[in-house]
Amino acid sequence: MFRNLGGGDMATRETKPTHPHGVTELCDEGKRLYASALRSGRISRSEVEPAPCLMDFALLHPDPDDTAWLRPIAPSAALAQRLHPIEREIQERRRRSVELADSFEPFMDISAQDPPTTHAITVLEGSHRINAALDLATAECRTEVLTVQPGGDRGEDRLSEGLERALSVVDRGVAMRTLYQHTVRHSQGTLAYAARLAESKVEIRTLEELIERLLVFDRTVAFIPARNDDQVALELRHPGLIDYLVKVFEQLWSRASPLLGELQYDPPPKGISGVQRSIAQLLVEGHVDDSIARRLGMNVRTCRAHVAKLSAILGSTSRAQLGYLIARSGILESDS
Incomplete structure (x- = not known):
């Protein structure tokens, strides 16, 4: 962004970049020039050209006796100008907080009479x-x-x-x-x-x-x-x-x-253990090895070893055929 200085066409105007900072972060050059103006009572316009922020923040104003010079605003006056809107905002927030407290006070009395709510x-x-x-x-x-x-x-x-x-x-x-x-x-x-x-x-x-x-x-x-x-x-x-x-x-x-007793299984059909029968049931239901292992509390390698034993016992040559042979063998009917 540029600041237009003087008149004439846009192509012929002189421009100076503004300082992208707030008054509380006054640049070093601005601080030095403002302090110099306060000590001497005035400062020339040409001297403050490197710090246009001094004019932007109204810390300097034209000298009524000589337009080539600028006079500084007293720090106390500059501070008061900037504190006034802040203090007004604080007062407004305090008024708002009092209104909120008054609005909720009747409900505070009611909630204090009951035990605290337990979240379900x-x-x-x-x-x-x-x-x-x-x-x-x-x-x-x-x-x-x-x-x-x-x-x-x-x-x-x-x-x-x-x-x-x-x-x-x-x-x-x-x-x-x-x-x-x-x-x-x-x-x-x-x-x-x-x-x-x-x-x-x-x-x-x-x-x-x-x-x-x-x-x-x-x-x-x-x-x-x-x-x-x-x-x-x-x-x-x-x-x-x-x-x-x-x-x-x-x-x-x-x-x-x-846990410390013996497991009571029905007689395993065709040499198939209870664990393998559970795996067979889950295979028929369409579960993959990872899902079966998670549901039966074993690692995937152990699950696949049991699947391989099932395939060998039933004479399966593929995963698709294994599901068909499990259903036809009747090994799941003994659960009833």
Whole structure:
């Protein structure tokens, strides 16, 4: 942007660039010239040409006695001119804040008489906030904890964390029931964890397939994942939601087998194990290897090994043929 000085055609006018700064960020040249004008009482127009901001901000004005000179505005006067609109705005905001406070005061009195509202669903973002909510629910728990933990081997760190939390609960006389998947029966760490808690009020059972992770404390608050990366969870306190989740847990519990006991399978048809029969069912339903492995709590390599055994037993030469042979073999009918 350019500033037009003098008259005449646009092509012949002299122009000077303005200074792109505010009065609170006065340029170094402007500061020097303004200070010089204050000390001497005036300054020539030609001398202030490098700092047109002094005229833009009305820090200098023409000398009435000589148009070639400029006189400085007193700093106190310049400051007052700029403070006045700010103070007026502050006063207006204060008036507005008083009006808002007066408007809401009657409602504040009403809300103070009632207990604080408990949110039926609270979104917890980030592992720190999720763990803090779990720690609080654990500390406040008095009667019972129900948990569903899908997946395979828990890992040493997660088992240690789980053991510490479980002991803090059962040492207060709180009962605890946990559901794992059958694949944890091959995890020595999980078996040791179960043995450590065997003499306390902790029961652990396993199933072939489970729902997503679930924790219920005292049948009043529950936690479920809201995203696959475990970084977002939902804290549920609605009685209807809690009752529904408890019923789901009880149905799964009634079908599960004690972790430290023997699994009771129907006689496997044609040499096919219970795990392979579960995989066959999911294959017929159209699931891919990644989905099957996730649902049954095993890694993809193990899942593919079971699929290969199924193919060998049934004489399949392709994935498409395998689904047809599973359906024709009748191996899934023994589940009924």
